[in-house]
Amino acid sequence: MNPKAALPDAAQKFLRTHPAWFKLVRRPVFLAVSLVVVVAYALLMLPDRQAASPAWLYSSIGLFLLLVLGWSGNVLADKDKPEILKLAVSLALIAVLGWLFYRYSGAQWGRLVEFFFNWKKLKGNWWILRDGLGVTLMLALISAAGSILVGLAVAILRAYQSRTLDLFLKIYVDVFRSAPMIVIMVVLFFALPYVGISLGSILTTVVALSLGYGAYASESFRAGIESVHSGQIEAARSLGLSRWQTIRMIILPQATPVVIPPLTGNMVSMLKDTAVASLVAAPELLKRARELYTSKTNPTALVAAALIYLVVLIPLVRVVNLLEKRYNKGSQ
Amino acid sequence: MNATSTTDQMIEVVDLHKHFKDLHVLKGVNTSVTRSEVVAIMGPSGGGKSTFLRCLNRLEEPSSGHIFIEGVDIMAPYIDINKVRTEIGMVFQSFNLFPHLTALENVKLAPMHVRRISAQEATERGRALLEKVGLKDKAHAYPEKLSGGQQQRVAIARALAMQPQIMFFDEPTSALDPEMIGEVLDVMRAMAREGMTMLVVSHEMGFIREAADRVLFLADGQIVEEGTPAQIFGDSKQARTQDFLSKIL
Amino acid sequence: MADSRSTGSTPSRLADVRARMVHIPLIRRHQFVFSFLAVLVAYGLFLLPGGGTPGLLGWVAVIAFTLLCLAWAVILLTDELKPEFLKTIIVFVLLIVGGWLYYRYSTGRWSEMTHLFFNLTIIQKALPTLIRGFWTTLLMAASAAVMSTILGLLLAVFRSFGSPVLNLFIVAYVDFFRSMPIIVLMMVIYYALPFLNIRLSAIMSGILALGLNSSAYVSEIFRAGFLSIKKGQFDAAHALGLTPMQTMRLVLLPQAIRVVLPPLVGNYVASAKDTALASAISIIELLKAGLSQKSLLANPSPLIFSAVLYLVMFVPLTRMSGLLERKMKAGVRQVRL
Numbered sequence: 001m002n003p004k005a006a007l008p009d010a011a012q013k014f015l016r017t018h019p020a021w022f023k024l025v026r027r028p029v030f031l032a033v034s035l036v037v038v039v040a041y042a043l044l045m046l047p048d049r050q051a052a053s054p055a056w057l058y059s060s061i062g063l064f065l066l067l068v069l070g071w072s073g074n075v076l077a078d079k080d081k082p083e084i085l086k087l088a089v090s091l092a093l094i095a096v097l098g099w100l101f102y103r104y105s106g107a108q109w110g111r112l113v114e115f116f117f118n119w120k121k122l123k124g125n126w127w128i129l130r131d132g133l134g135v136t137l138m139l140a141l142i143s144a145a146g147s148i149l150v151g152l153a154v155a156i157l158r159a160y161q162s163r164t165l166d167l168f169l170k171i172y173v174d175v176f177r178s179a180p181m182i183v184i185m186v187v188l189f190f191a192l193p194y195v196g197i198s199l200g201s202i203l204t205t206v207v208a209l210s211l212g213y214g215a216y217a218s219e220s221f222r223a224g225i226e227s228v229h230s231g232q233i234e235a236a237r238s239l240g241l242s243r244w245q246t247i248r249m250i251i252l253p254q255a256t257p258v259v260i261p262p263l264t265g266n267m268v269s270m271l272k273d274t275a276v277a278s279l280v281a282a283p284e285l286l287k288r289a290r291e292l293y294t295s296k297t298n299p300t301a302l303v304a305a306a307l308i309y310l311v312v313l314i315p316l317v318r319v320v321n322l323l324e325k326r327y328n329k330g331s332q
Numbered sequence: 333m334n335a336t337s338t339t340d341q342m343i344e345v346v347d348l349h350k351h352f353k354d355l356h357v358l359k360g361v362n363t364s365v366t367r368s369e370v371v372a373i374m375g376p377s378g379g380g381k382s383t384f385l386r387c388l389n390r391l392e393e394p395s396s397g398h399i400f401i402e403g404v405d406i407m408a409p410y411i412d413i414n415k416v417r418t419e420i421g422m423v424f425q426s427f428n429l430f431p432h433l434t435a436l437e438n439v440k441l442a443p444m445h446v447r448r449i450s451a452q453e454a455t456e457r458g459r460a461l462l463e464k465v466g467l468k469d470k471a472h473a474y475p476e477k478l479s480g481g482q483q484q485r486v487a488i489a490r491a492l493a494m495q496p497q498i499m500f501f502d503e504p505t506s507a508l509d510p511e512m513i514g515e516v517l518d519v520m521r522a523m524a525r526e527g528m529t530m531l532v533v534s535h536e537m538g539f540i541r542e543a544a545d546r547v548l549f550l551a552d553g554q555i556v557e558e559g560t561p562a563q564i565f566g567d568s569k570q571a572r573t574q575d576f577l578s579k580i581l
Numbered sequence: 582m583a584d585s586r587s588t589g590s591t592p593s594r595l596a597d598v599r600a601r602m603v604h605i606p607l608i609r610r611h612q613f614v615f616s617f618l619a620v621l622v623a624y625g626l627f628l629l630p631g632g633g634t635p636g637l638l639g640w641v642a643v644i645a646f647t648l649l650c651l652a653w654a655v656i657l658l659t660d661e662l663k664p665e666f667l668k669t670i671i672v673f674v675l676l677i678v679g680g681w682l683y684y685r686y687s688t689g690r691w692s693e694m695t696h697l698f699f700n701l702t703i704i705q706k707a708l709p710t711l712i713r714g715f716w717t718t719l720l721m722a723a724s725a726a727v728m729s730t731i732l733g734l735l736l737a738v739f740r741s742f743g744s745p746v747l748n749l750f751i752v753a754y755v756d757f758f759r760s761m762p763i764i765v766l767m768m769v770i771y772y773a774l775p776f777l778n779i780r781l782s783a784i785m786s787g788i789l790a791l792g793l794n795s796s797a798y799v800s801e802i803f804r805a806g807f808l809s810i811k812k813g814q815f816d817a818a819h820a821l822g823l824t825p826m827q828t829m830r831l832v833l834l835p836q837a838i839r840v841v842l843p844p845l846v847g848n849y850v851a852s853a854k855d856t857a858l859a860s861a862i863s864i865i866e867l868l869k870a871g872l873s874q875k876s877l878l879a880n881p882s883p884l885i886f887s888a889v890l891y892l893v894m895f896v897p898l899t900r901m902s903g904l905l906e907r908k909m910k911a912g913v914r915q916v917r918l
Contacts, residue, residue, distance in 0.1 A: 069735065076742040077826045090746035108778045115776035164669040178895035179888070180854040182861075183868055187888050190872070191881045194697050234391055235428035235487075239442035239494060240418035249441065253432050272762040279861055286765055299773035306765050313760035402595050410606060415598045 031075065038067050061104060068096055118300045125292060129301065132288035133308060139205055139284060140271040146210030147270065148263070151217025156247075158218070159225055169218075176215035182276045184208045189280040205277040213270050220262040224255030261324040268316045275309070285309070340367045341403065342498055342529045343388065348397035350383055350553075357383050359553035360397075365498075368527040372540040372561070375550035376576055381533045384550060385500050388531070389413075389420045402497065418446060421491030425503040427483040429475040435462065435486045436471040439493045447494065454493075461489040465519050481512025488519055499523065501532040535580065541565065549573045609660055617653055624649070625678075643686060650678060700882040707874035707883040714870030715890065721788055721866060722853035728792030729852065730845075733799025738829065740800065741807055751800070758797035764858045766790040771862045787859035787866075795852045802844045806837035843905040850898045857891070867891065 041064060047057055072093045076086050102109070122129075158169050176184070185208040192199065199207065228251050236246040278287035285305050292301035343365040350358035357380045365371050373381050386392040388399060390406060390413050399406050406416050429438050439458040443449050449457075462471055465485040475483055484504060491499060501520065505513040517539045524530060524543040534540065540547060540561055547564040549557045549572075557570045565581070568574050607613055624646055630639035654675050658668055704711075740751050758766075771786040781789065810833055818828040860869035871887030 069739075073739065073742070074826060076739070076744055076747070077824065077829070086742075086744050087746060090744040094746065094750060105779055111777055116773065163665060164672050168672075174896050174900070175892060178854075178899040179891055180857040180868075180895075182857045183888055183891050186868065186872065187884065190875065191698070191884060194881055195694075229428075231424060231426050231428040232430055235422070235424060235430075235490075237414075238389055238391060238417055238420070238422040239490070240414045240446040241442060242414055245445055249445065250430055272760075275762040275764045276858065278764070286762075286768070290768070293772065299769070299776055302765075302769055302773050306761065306769050309762055309765055310757065310760055313762075314756050317756065317760050404595050404599050410609065412598060416595065419595055 031071075034071055038064075038071055041067060057104075061100070065100070068093065115299055116303045118298055121296050121298045121300055122292070122304065125301075128288045128292060129285065129304060129308065132283065132285035132305070133312075135202075135282065136271070136274045136284040139202070139209070139274045139277065139282065140267070143206050143209035143213065143270055143274075144267045146206060147213035147217050147266065150210055150214025151219075151221050154214065154218035155221035155225060158222065173215045173218055176212050177219070179212070181208065181212050181273050182279065184212050185276060185280050201277070201281040201283075204280055205274070205282045209270055209273065213266050216266050217263060220259050220266070221255070223262075224259035225251055227258045228254045257327065261320065261327045264323055265320045268313065268320050271313065271316070272309075341365075342367050342369075342401070343531075344398075344400040344403075345388070346398040346400075348384070348387060348399065349395045350380070350387055350392060351395045357553050358387070358394075361550075361553070361555055363548060363555060363558070365529060365531065367529055369545045370524045370528075370530045370532070370543055372544040372547045373531065373533045373550055374535065374540070374547060374576075375556075379551040380553045381550050382502050385502050385531060385533055389417050389422060389500065391422075414446070418442075418494055419497045420500060421494060421496035421498070422500045423484070423487050423491055423502065423504050425506050427475075427480070427487045427507070429483055429487055429490070431475050434472045434474055435467065435478070435489075438475070438486060439490045442490070443493050457493055458489070461492050462486070464492075464522075465489050466515065479512060480508045481515045484508065484512075484516050485519055488516070488523075492523075498529045498531070501530065501534065503533050503535075505534065505536055537565070537581065549576070551576065609656075614653075614657065617656075621646075621650060621653060643682065647679075647682065650675065697880060698882055698885050700880055703878050703880045703882045704886050706878060707870075707886070710865070710870045710874055711867070711883060711887060711890075714865050714867040714887070717784070717864065718853070718856045718866040721784070721791065721856045721859060721864075722849070724788045725791035725795055725852050725856070726849050728788065729795035729799045729848075732792065732796035734803055736796065736800035737803035737807065740804055741829070755797045755800060758794050761794070763790055763794050763855050764861050766794060767858060767862050783859075783862050783864045786862060787856070787864050791852055791855055791859075794855075795848060798848050799845065802841055802848065803837065805844075806841035807833060809840045810836055843902070843908070846905055847902045850895070850902050853898070854891075854895060 045060060046064060047060060072089050075081055075089045154169050154173065158166050185204060188199070188208050189201065189204045192204075232250055233246055236250045237243075241249070274282075274284050275286040277284055278290065281287070285308060289301045289305035293299055341364060343363075345361055345363050348358055348361040349356070361380075361384060373384065375381050383392055387394045388401070394407065397407075401416055401419065404411075404416065406413065429435075430441070433441065436455070436458050439461060440451070440454040443457060444451060444454045459468070459471060462468055465488055467482060467485055467489070470478060470482060470486075475486070478486065488504075504520070505516050508516065513536070517536060520530070520532070520539065521543050532540075532544070544561050546558060547561050548555050549564060549568075549570075551572055557564065557568060557573045559568075564573065565577065568577060629642060629646060630636075654671050657663055657671055736751050736754065739747055767786055767790040770781060770790055771783060774781065774786075814828075814832055814836070818832050823831070856866055857868045859866050860872065863869065865873070867887045867890060871884040874883035875881050
């Protein structure tokens with residue numbers, strides 16, 4: 001097969017009219033010259049932070065960024081260039097980006113420790129954050145169990161194929177998958193008391209998370225149930241197995257590996273959403289961090305909370321990623 | 333209704349109709365099958381052969397008509413259809429083995445959980461059956477490791493493990509590569525020799541000529557013609573039958 | 582005991598099926614169903630306590646009534662022989678009875694329901710703010726989408742160069758912004774950064790947080806898109822002498838975009854939903870508009886209105902993005918065959 005035929009027309013036409021062009025940008029001379037241009041630009045054209053009007057500021061920085069990215073991309077993408085050079089270019093790129101940020105963000109880096117990592121201010125108050133984390137984890141665990149129960153129940157009920165029931169459940173799933181979680185929590189917390197239901201903030205959070213993520217979970221369970229071929233169900237029934245025996249011994253063992261990756265992904269997202277509960281007065285991590293921020297007028301608590309979230313969530317997100325990859329490999 | 337526990341009239345079908353939405357697939361089928369009879373069902377695709385077979389154990393719900401299995405009206409309200417299904421073994425075109433279980437576990441599953449025999453007895457029975465279909469050393473293999481012919485033989489062993497009175501075969505060799513058809517047909521021939529009552533939907537002329545006692549030609553939802561293989565293949569009366577046979581013979 | 586003969590020697594087990602066939606279970610008989618129904622009606626009319634909050638005995642009576650009604654409904658619903666329309670009627674009757682019980686025994690201000698939740702005069706007063714909130718939501722969603730696409734694409738392209746140094750930073754970036762809850766990010770940007778003299782307006786903070794978070798996902802989506810191009814395309818491009826940069830631009834990207842579009846759309850929809858979080862840093866988007874008007878006018882109608890607006894926007898969007906994903910899966914299967 002003619003490899004040229006694999007390319008889109010535009011590419012073929014371009015190559016026909018510019019046969020030697022592509023080699024130009026790779027020549028060392030060109031690279032050196034363009035590098036000089038970029039450096040000159042940096043020294044001469046980049047404005048001071050305060051000096052220029054915003055439009056000029058943004059466009060010149062933008063142009064500089066384009067030049068830098070283009071130049072380094074050109075070198076990095078060239079498979080003929082030595083690895084050492086590429087390593088140097090990568091480091092230089094990071095350094096330049098860092099320098100740009102340093103120069104133009106206006107940040108007073110000297111104040112970084114005083115305002116972001118001021119552990120002295122938090123002294124004796126770490127227990128508050130610890131309590132908040134405990135509440136966060138507890139909310140996540142209870143809601144995870146709740147959402148699995150809700151999702152499983154909905155999926156099994158939908159498998160029973162009563163058309164009215166299916167319609168109602170479909171509406172539930174559509175509504176709770178489409179509404180933002182914060183809207184669900186806020187409506188449950190602020191509007192329900194008017195119809196005589198006054199759930200506390202913790203209960204509201206658990207109900208909102210269970211119902212909202214239960215909708216996603218039910219879709220995952222449904223996909224798992226449907227991944228078992230109907231022929232097997234027919235074979236099971238024709239052997240005389242009852243509906244429940246078929247579900248227990250044939251469907252569930254095969255649906256479970258299909259269902260675990262999306263379900264764990266769900267639960268990690270739910271852990272992140274517990275932070276939203278701070279808006280309905282649940283005493284979880286974010287809310288307690290904000291209280292500390294207000295009382296100490298120092299954002300160290302917020303930064304500490306953010307770091308705690310990262311420490312907890314990054315490994316979990318990685319694990320979920322691995323599970324998804326393992327399942328995808330298995331199914332192929 | 334016959335009150336004795338063994339009867340010679342295994343299957344009786346009276347005026348069976350089946351509709352799929354607007355499609356009238358079965359248009360009044362009448363037939364009966366006696367003990368140890370091997371009945372082959374042939375016909376053009378879309379003629380209703382598979383649907384007919386699947387109605388007999390209610391994998392498809394008949395729209396109207398009566399079906400008697402050993403004298404029991406299986407369309408009666410509140411009937412425990414699972415019990416009826418234990419007396420009918422079914423082998424499918426696409427094997428439908430349970431992929432998460434080994435061959436032996438596939439065979440053991442239903443006897444243990446439906447007939448409630450002990451694990452030991454089920455294992456013994458399972459091994460004996462696998463040996464009978466020629467797969468003694470594949471007892472612990474998973475279906476994905478077995479060839480099509482081997483999978484189908486496991487499926488037959490699985491159905492036989494329930495010690496049914498009747499066996500249904502829905503195009504058992506249609507999904508197999510040619511070199512594997514023979515091994516499955518051998519098993520089926522052995523079963524016919526032992527006197528199993530069998531209903532086979534198939535295109536395998538050789539097998540039908542040899543092993544079938546009766547052939548039903550089903551087209552457009554009705555039995556166009558029926559008779560012994562010699563009668564149907566050699567001396568068919570209906571134009572429709574002759575037309576079909578000329579295309580495949 | 583190995584039973585090699587499969588017929589005749591084992592007696593048929595249909596004998597007990599035959600025996601059981603004349604026997605219709607008690608709970609399925611018409612007489613039972615109707616008499617049970619009569620008992621329920623009598624119970625409902627005479628034995629239930631009056632309206633308002635009942636005492637302990639009253640609660641027991643109400644709960645027993647509920648359970649009995651549910652049992653009756655379940656008996657009928659699990660009967661395979663009853664027609665579908667009857668089951669539909671029963672579901673509706675159940676809902677109505679449930680609603681009636683709730684109405685009778687809760688302390689809700691029922692007479693005021695419409696006045697509270699669907700008060701048109703109040704909604705009219707709140708409308709200008711609500712509409713402004715709606716446009717803000719739209720603006721934030723669009724800006725975040727643009728920002729995340731550009732950023733995510735750049736990240737994916739530079740990731741594909743395979744430089745270990747860059748990859749380290751990019752992977753750290755992606756891990757960071759996928760794990761950080763958006764609301765925490767918004768608060769850090771809006772409340773904490775000013776202490777370092779980085780002052781962003783509320784809207785900018787919101788857009789920045791949304792964009793950064795979304796860009797992490799977008800870069801992974803594009804990366805998956807790049808990886809989905811078959812190796813043969815790379816070979817063909819190299820054989821022609823195209824630089825990897827050109828290969829990227831002229832060959833990879835157009836094809837990758839087709840693979841990438843469904844999850845990308847899903848990501849945009851999710852990002853648009855996340856704009857509601859900006860209410861936490863006092864941006865007057867749709868949710869905050871509803872909340873503030875609710876406080877201002879002392880009536881929850883504006884909040885209900887914005888919630889409904891969210892549903893109206895996102896139910897179709899979520900369905901459409903789901904359809905796109907399904908079409909993509911179908912497409913992949915065809916390509917494989």
